[in-house]
Amino acid sequence: MVADELKENAEHVFRELQKAYEKNDLKKVREIYEMLNKGELFIPKSESITEKVKLKAELIKLRNKANELKTNLNELTNSETYKTIIDIKDWDVYFKETKEKLSEELKTIEN
Numbered sequence: 001m002v003a004d005e006l007k008e009n010a011e012h013v014f015r016e017l018q019k020a021y022e023k024n025d026l027k028k029v030r031e032i033y034e035m036l037n038k039g040e041l042f043i044p045k046s047e048s049i050t051e052k053v054k055l056k057a058e059l060i061k062l063r064n065k066a067n068e069l070k071t072n073l074n075e076l077t078n079s080e081t082y083k084t085i086i087d088i089k090d091w092d093v094y095f096k097e098t099k100e101k102l103s104e105e106l107k108t109i110e111n
Contacts, residue, residue, distance in 0.1 A: 009057050
């Protein structure tokens, strides 16, 4: 149980833990576990909420979001689509060649 002001953060942490578990990301699970043990994620309802605690909770939330964005960015930059796009030197030539290939495939399908 956490203070009302920190419920959103607690829910986010739980979702992150579920994602890590589904992906078998043991490193992330351990990271969350360590932060929970240190009391870095949220505090019990019995403790009073101070401005410092609220800011700390917001900082943790933002760090989690930044880590999520870094992960997404890494996934994108390692994707085949990104690698294909980054290698294109002349977009006009690329689209012309792609159109020609698709036209040939269409003719093959129609025959």
